[in-house]
Amino acid sequence: MSANGSGIGASVKRKEDQRFLTGRGRYTDDINLPGQLYGYILRSPVAHANIGGIDTSAAMAAPGVHAVFTGKDMEGVGSIPTGWLIHSKDGSPMVEPPHPALAIGKVRYAGDCVAIVVAETKRQAKAAANLVDVDYQELPAVASIEAAEADGAAQVFDEAPGNVCYDWEVGDKGATDAAFEGAAHVVSIDVVNNRLVPNAIEPRAAIANFDPATDEYTLYTTSQNPHLIRLLLGAFVLGLPEHKLRIIAPDVGGGFGSKIPHYAEEAILTWTAGQLGRPVKWTCERIDAFKSDTHGRDHISTAKLALDADGKFLGLHVSTKANLGAYLSTFATCVPTYLYGILFAGPYTTPAVYCEVKSFFTNTVPVDALRGAGRPEATYLLERLVDKAAVELGMDRVEIRRQNFIREFPYQTPVALQYDQGDYDATLDLALDASDWAGFEARRAEAAARGKCRGIGISTFIEACGIAPSAVVGSLGARAGLYESGSVRVHPTGSVSVFTGTHSHGQGHETTFAQIVSDMLGVDFAAVDVVHGDSAKIPFGMGTYGSRSLAVGGTAIYLAVEKVIEKGKKIAAHLLEASVEDIEFENGSFTVAGTDRSTSLGDVALTAYVPHNYPEGLEPGLEETAFYDPLNFTFPAGTHVAEVEVDPETGEVDVVAVTGADDVGRIINPMIVAGQLHGGLAHGIGQALLEDCIYQDDGQLATGSYLDYTMPRAADLPSFNINHNTTLCTHNPLGAKGVGEVGSIGIPPAVINAVIDALRPLGVNDMTMPATSQRVWQAIQQAQG
Amino acid sequence: MNDFTYHAPTSLDEALAALRGAEGAKLIAGGHSLLPVMKLNLAAPSDLVSLAGVPGLADISDDGDSVTVGAMCTHAQVAGSATVQGRIPALAAMADGIGDAQVRNAGTIGGSVAHNDPAADYPAACVALGATIVTDRREIGADDFFQGMFMTPLAGDEVVTAVRFPVPSRAAYAKFANPASKYAVAGVMVADGPDGVRVAVTGASGDGVFRVGEMEAALAGSFSADAVAGISVSSDGMLSDTAAGADYRAHLVTVMAKRAVEACG
Incomplete structure (x- = not known):
């Protein structure tokens, strides 16, 4: 590989920006099919109720209405499935209740799908939905973990006593307990990881069509993983074979995990299109997005850390309760287990780690992956606890981390993962230097002179990304493999189409992947286009999440390019009348080693498609596909430092500086990497200070619109100081690790540690996310007595 | 819809x-x-x-001892008006802090006062500055106009045409905004005008804008931040939501009053 103007390592402007910035993106809602009808999804206004009956007659009689379907009509259609089977400590499988696409007999959250009204226009459908008469016989709701586990709590599902889905564990409990017995110090902490609403800028939407001439269904949907939707919708819900179900995820305006799951609406729309023989379109309104897009996080945890007299970590014990919401969404069950518990070694040599997680059903929106998915929850807990240990032992916050760092690789953690490579001292040193950590006390004093409490906080973290080795996740309960496919088609005149099973919804794959292929093949960057998001065009794919696209999808493309080069060498050897072993490929030219005899990739491609003078027995064409199953997770790591100023009169927290020193593996496009880091940091600061999804006790969402749910805005954020120290992943040829989730994993504990550092002089020693101004003010009031 | x-x-x-x-x-x-x-x-x-x-509803005029703002003037227009900036800079600054740019380019002063949202900014400005609400048929003093949450004396077929603000010798507005909506959680306008010192609070009370007599008296004695720093308002009747409970709102009224006085210079 060689860096050129648009190759690996160059900050090439994004190919996709031309259409996005000029309003020529083609999102699902931009697409209209001939004869299209509009569906409106009627949602439950109450959190928990038996349905006494549904009278659709008035709605059916309303102007423009073609059909009204309820759960009864869809009886016999499969349940919306979940993708990961978790086993409890006692070996029993998790409770996996059915999830009918349209509620049958009972609604379980405010937002649950109750009926679809199909009409000529969107407004007619919505107006007619008001005429559907549903007899809700309300039941008490459980809207929180505390409510779900209370004695005598209402039952979300009869088959889940105590509302427990599973009671899982990882790690050696005996060894961990033993570590605590001999410990000089034990430090404990209770933390809440606040529930978040994902808030992608494009609301979910879908158009389903059925062609009776071919018996083929087509579903346009806002998805991060169209093939996964085809698998779940086709094989599990509607019983359609792959060749009769095409899923297209066109331009998608952000996902953050909320567009991974297979949603009930996708099944309802597709089934309805089949019933009516006409295309049916649905676009979610923002107010419904708040109560139907999967939410994220929502943990309550208690943890303790055992240390020896010198501050060396001996053991970590974590007990977590997780809220799964009303139904099991696609990745819901693995997020608080295998994407969480196995992260608790962090970057530290803690020899004994044990984590138990009890997950609950509640009458709330289903919870699934949200940027980081389990890893932010683990990192937040660990980095808060390590900070607290430093304070309680009177140790320096940096030194306690440094003296527990892992320095020998590969490193087998006590919780399943094996880290291949890293240099945690390097990112720590870089962050300390770049943030002027040493000069902080002068800044604190300067702020104090202005009446502000200034604090600094740090977080040193690892992630497990590049999801994931299929055999490993399969043994842990995953119901799918997590490999990726890539195809590279060199056209007769030398331009290239690249097909990836990952999906770009803001990540810039069309640019990054084109850079890799352009670099490897030595063809012009402009001559390479990346195709994604259509199950009829792409061989197969598992989609985009878990910072996997480059490490897994990019590697599949890399391997496909290698196959193209191998085949090209055979053609070149024939043209150059040399032996294949003597052909070298570089910068777009095939050369006979040690000579000046060469032929270009363009000539080889033309020959492949016009094979008049061609190697005997070789297939024409120049197109290769590779499936890549990663050998291990990747382990991005880094140090984040946040500096805040608190106004003690109002409790307002101002983030005045953020420094990141990250190791994300090989960087293909530094500009895109910076963008991913910036977005993740904004997301993480949002969780730490602003975003809070609050349910009332009756299961109504108290923060159900932008009037009450605070998204981070530019004015809430400082200019980010981003730095890199790169070590390469050892088990993929790109050396890639992943970058999309770094900010949302690393920065929240740094921000909260900074807030506590700022307020410690006032007697405040704890803080819950989000550290809203009211919460900070109350903490100061309490501390001041 | x-x-x-x-x-x-x-x-x-x-x-x-x-x-x-x-x-x-x-x-x-x-x-x-x-x-x-x-x-x-x-x-x-x-x-x-x-x-x-309707012509003539979006003018801003300098009437010597007062400034008249047409009802259809947008917040951006008020914020950017040389007349308002010159005569009542606190009013221009307040308008510049309403919502966001989109809101300021469409929302109007007439719409805001007629709606009387308890978290809107204009009611505090009108009451503190002793403004007069002008309609198609009469003039109503601000103290009589804002009658509680979303309540005004306007008849169903009455149209606000302008708001007339007496020019104060000094005034300032300090707002603690809801982090999500940017509506006032506690917005305090302090004005030293022809009728003396007035302190009007918006955003905090369930009854809409209100005056704080104790602060006005204290400021009449000594116009300084210290004069109001120790005066608290009761949290009874204060609004409470996910961003700010009643106690916090009551506390913020004092802090914002202090900051408004400081900003008066």
Whole structure:
């Protein structure tokens, strides 16, 4: 590989920006099919109720209405499935209740799908939905973990006593307990990881069509993983074979995990299109997005850390309760287990780690992956606890981390993962230097002179990304493999189409992947286009999440390019009348080693498609596909430092500086990497200070619109100081690790540690996310007595 | 949103006729309060009567001892007006802090005062500055105009045409904004005007804008931040939501009052 103007390592402007910035993106809602009808999804206004009956007659009689379907009509259609089977400590499988696409007999959250009204226009459908008469016989709701586990709590599902889905564990409990017995110090902490609403800028939407001439269904949907939707919708819900179900995820305006799951609406729309023989379109309104897009996080945890007299970590014990919401969404069950518990070694040599997680059903929106998915929850807990240990032992916050760092690789953690490579001292040193950590006390004093409490906080973290080795996740309960496919088609005149099973919804794959292929093949960057998001065009794919696209999808493309080069060498050897072993490929030219005899990739491609003078027995064409199953997770790591100023009169927290020193593996496009880091940091600061999804006790969402749910805005954020120290992943040829989730994993504990550092002089020693101004003010009031 | 008939009158008389012509008719100015509730089906007027085409409602004039702002002036217009900036800079600054740029370019002073949202900024400015609300048929003092949450003495067919602000010797507005909506959680306008010192609070109380007599008296004695720093308002009747409970709001009233006094210079 060689860096050129648009190759690996160059900050090439994004190919996709031309259409996005000029309003020529083609999102699902931009697409209209001939004869299209509009569906409106009627949602439950109450959190928990038996349905006494549904009278659709008035709605059916309303102007423009073609059909009204309820759960009864869809009886016999499969349940919306979940993708990961978790086993409890006692070996029993998790409770996996059915999830009918349209509620049958009972609604379980405010937002649950109750009926679809199909009409000529969107407004007619919505107006007619008001005429559907549903007899809700309300039941008490459980809207929180505390409510779900209370004695005598209402039952979300009869088959889940105590509302427990599973009671899982990882790690050696005996060894961990033993570590605590001999410990000089034990430090404990209770933390809440606040529930978040994902808030992608494009609301979910879908158009389903059925062609009776071919018996083929087509579903346009806002998805991060169209093939996964085809698998779940086709094989599990509607019983359609792959060749009769095409899923297209066109331009998608952000996902953050909320567009991974297979949603009930996708099944309802597709089934309805089949019933009516006409295309049916649905676009979610923002107010419904708040109560139907999967939410994220929502943990309550208690943890303790055992240390020896010198501050060396001996053991970590974590007990977590997780809220799964009303139904099991696609990745819901693995997020608080295998994407969480196995992260608790962090970057530290803690020899004994044990984590138990009890997950609950509640009458709330289903919870699934949200940027980081389990890893932010683990990192937040660990980095808060390590900070607290430093304070309680009177140790320096940096030194306690440094003296527990892992320095020998590969490193087998006590919780399943094996880290291949890293240099945690390097990112720590870089962050300390770049943030002027040493000069902080002068800044604190300067702020104090202005009446502000200034604090600094740090977080040193690892992630497990590049999801994931299929055999490993399969043994842990995953119901799918997590490999990726890539195809590279060199056209007769030398331009290239690249097909990836990952999906770009803001990540810039069309640019990054084109850079890799352009670099490897030595063809012009402009001559390479990346195709994604259509199950009829792409061989197969598992989609985009878990910072996997480059490490897994990019590697599949890399391997496909290698196959193209191998085949090209055979053609070149024939043209150059040399032996294949003597052909070298570089910068777009095939050369006979040690000579000046060469032929270009363009000539080889033309020959492949016009094979008049061609190697005997070789297939024409120049197109290769590779499936890549990663050998291990990747382990991005880094140090984040946040500096805040608190106004003690109002409790307002101002983030005045953020420094990141990250190791994300090989960087293909530094500009895109910076963008991913910036977005993740904004997301993480949002969780730490602003975003809070609050349910009332009756299961109504108290923060159900932008009037009450605070998204981070530019004015809430400082200019980010981003730095890199790169070590390469050892088990993929790109050396890639992943970058999309770094900010949302690393920065929240740094921000909260900074807030506590700022307020410690006032007697405040704890803080819950989000550290809203009211919460900070109350903490100061309490501390001041 | 239900269907409605849209009227675009070109004179005040036409507007009034349209307003009287249908029982469910509502006036619309910038639409930034009305349209959101219509979208949620919380309001379903049969007719909307727009004031956008009625001439003479968007002027700002300097009347010597007062400044008159036409009802259809947008917040951006007030914020950017050389007259307002020169004569009552606190009013321009307040308008510049309403919502966001989109809101300021569409929302109007007339719409804001007629709606009397308890978290809107203008009611505090009107009360503290001792403004007069001018309608098609009468003039109403601000103290009498803002009668509690969403309540005003306006008749169903009455149109606010302007707001007249006496020029104070000094004034300032300090707002603690809701982090999500940017509406006032506690907004305090302090003005030293022809009728003495007035302190008006918006955003905090369930009854809408209110004056703090104790602070006004203290400031009349000594116009300094210290004079109000120790004066607290009761949290009884304060609004409470996910961003700010009653105690916190009451506390913020004192802090914002102090900061407004400081900003008066």
